[in-house]
Amino acid sequence: xxxxxxxxxxxxxxxxxxxxxxxxxxxxxxxxxxxxxxxxxxxxxxxxxxxxxxxxxxxxxxxxxxxxxxxxxxxxxxxxxxxxxxxxxxxxxxxxxxxxxxxxxxxxxxxxxxxxxxxxxxxxxxxxxxxxxxxxxxxxxxxxxxxxxxxxxxxxxxxxxxxxxxxxxxxxxxxxxxxxxxxxxxxxxxxxxxxxxxxxxxxxxxxxxxxxxxxxxxxxxxxxxxxxxxxxxxxxxxxxxxxxxxxxxxxxxxxxxxxxxxxxxxxxxxxxxxxxxxxxxxxxx
Numbered sequence: 001x002x003x004x005x006x007x008x009x010x011x012x013x014x015x016x017x018x019x020x021x022x023x024x025x026x027x028x029x030x031x032x033x034x035x036x037x038x039x040x041x042x043x044x045x046x047x048x049x050x051x052x053x054x055x056x057x058x059x060x061x062x063x064x065x066x067x068x069x070x071x072x073x074x075x076x077x078x079x080x081x082x083x084x085x086x087x088x089x090x091x092x093x094x095x096x097x098x099x100x101x102x103x104x105x106x107x108x109x110x111x112x113x114x115x116x117x118x119x120x121x122x123x124x125x126x127x128x129x130x131x132x133x134x135x136x137x138x139x140x141x142x143x144x145x146x147x148x149x150x151x152x153x154x155x156x157x158x159x160x161x162x163x164x165x166x167x168x169x170x171x172x173x174x175x176x177x178x179x180x181x182x183x184x185x186x187x188x189x190x191x192x193x194x195x196x197x198x199x200x201x202x203x204x205x206x207x208x209x210x211x212x213x214x215x216x217x218x219x220x221x222x223x224x225x226x227x228x229x230x231x232x233x234x235x236x237x238x239x240x241x242x243x244x245x246x247x248x249x250x251x252x253x254x255x256x257x258x259x260x261x262x263x264x265x266x267x268x269x270x271x272x273x274x275x276x277x278x279x280x281x282x283x284x285x
Contacts (some may be wrong), residue, residue, distance in 0.1 A: 013039045042081045065092040070097050085145050097206050100144035117147055129260040130156055136208040136259055153283045160280040163219050168267055171245045172232050175274055184240040192251050199255050214233055215255050
């Protein structure tokens, strides 16, 4: 914002070969110049969806609903890119979502320190959804955050293995019928509706950790509900209690879809089949 308060000057979209060190796309008609690298790079947002190549596809996907970028390149996306588009008479992206950086054990990741975390190895060991969950839940969307294997495994065991996975297994072990179509317990219904609305609002505001926190409030409510109602004991309301829990699981799966798509699908499948393998086997120390 302070940069925008300065008098903004025109920006050249080319550089001399000497300044560009002969790197980049030559300017048509002037071999002494190279295209400014950010003009070329930013335009890939458009050319990648058909700009100048497929007008129908371009109009379908552009302008972008949201550009997701790191905080180190704000100026290029919030000043130069809009300037290029406005100058060319083209529509601007609708939203910029700018995230922070990830450190490892409190330190900036670097090859020299040898603390770079390989995301592919993480996924191979723990699964895609578990990795998604940690970063979306542990690190606020617009702030810096820290990763460590200890933090990861604590969050995994507490929230995924002991929380979501345990709840699904407990409810399915009690189930004899399919989920009810409506809640018999008004408190349950009110909670699902309220938390569902809060999750959708948080998504609109890119507050992913807040959205997941709201979903886990439903999971914690279900755990308390089981302990209070004791559905493993025969009673006149046993069927309704289990039906409410099964319906709650279907809502949880739906709310988890944007965050943990594979897990959401597994829950939906297990609800249909009435059984399934553990979603998140506990990690042993």
